[in-house]
Amino acid sequence: MAVTIKDVAREAGVSVATVSKILNNKPYISEKTRQHVKEVMKQLDYHPNAQASNFKYKRSNNIIFLAITQLHTAFHNPHMFEILCGAESVTKKKKYNLSFVGVSSTEEAYTSVLEIVGRNTADGILVHGSATSRHLVDFLVKSNFPHIIIGRPPFASASCWIDINNRMSGQMAMEYLETCGYSKIAFLGGPKSDEISRHRLQGFLSYMNINGLTTQEDFIKYGEYTKESGFTMMEELLSYGTLPDAVICENNLIAMGAVKAIENKNLSIPKDIGMITFDDYPLSQLIDPPLTVIDIDVYEMGNQAATILLRKINNKNLSVQSFVTLPNLIVRSSTRNPRTKKDAL
Structure with missing residues (x-):
């Protein structure tokens, strides 16, 4: 009991x-x-039960957006603020105040959630993936406090969440490169432990398997989300006897480093090596040549997260676990033109 x-x-x-x-x-x-x-x-x-409190039927008309914030967060995680803006566009129309709470760790995030629920300072909470932990999610589920986790938790839970279909993003990248005539394709990813990178790689490999394609094992690289890591991984690829004719870069910073390594070998993009990355912001249009990207509308993701949360505030039994915001292909000059049927003959 x-x-x-x-x-x-x-x-x-x-x-x-x-x-x-x-x-x-x-x-x-x-x-x-x-x-x-x-x-x-x-x-x-x-743990205080928000439903059983004396203020059960009162509304604060306040929603919390909780995320980890550190030095240079705006640069390393620019999508978070686009999500925040998308959520605010919905809450404002519904006369709700959206309060941003920044914390430095998942432990601090958990403590903040305990205080928010215990003091009834908000009607619901949007938890950015950066602040998610198992004990935080378990508490929100146990207390039945209205919430949406932005980004599917990397563990089984009954929490409410929305996420982007990153497997589909990886699949789209591979599918487009194949239509352009590329066949020896490499993947430069983030850390093995990063779920987004892992899911995009799974989409890439899934498309290849379904369509009878193969890639060299050493054409798949894991690194960090930095320019330096992208440069190092690309240099390793270019040291092999067989060079890739296209590369998928897991984010803009990795792509920036990869472009520099390709230039140092006096190779040309897209003539010698094609390149595609994910997320249009913040660097894909500034890199030379401008990069073809698989983009996601994170503003719309925030919009949908807030919309679902407001529904859950009015119906605490509502349970939502879904992928939202399908990726979108933006073609630029880092990939050659798709082949026509005539080209393929």
């Missing part, structure tokens, strides 16, 4: 009203009592 506020009050030797005031950060409670009650909550593993 779940621990209740009465259990906390009895164990701490205080009234239920005192525990309630501490949960809602009310004044006139001594710091000694406040700390004692919080310690008892921790010992009993007590």
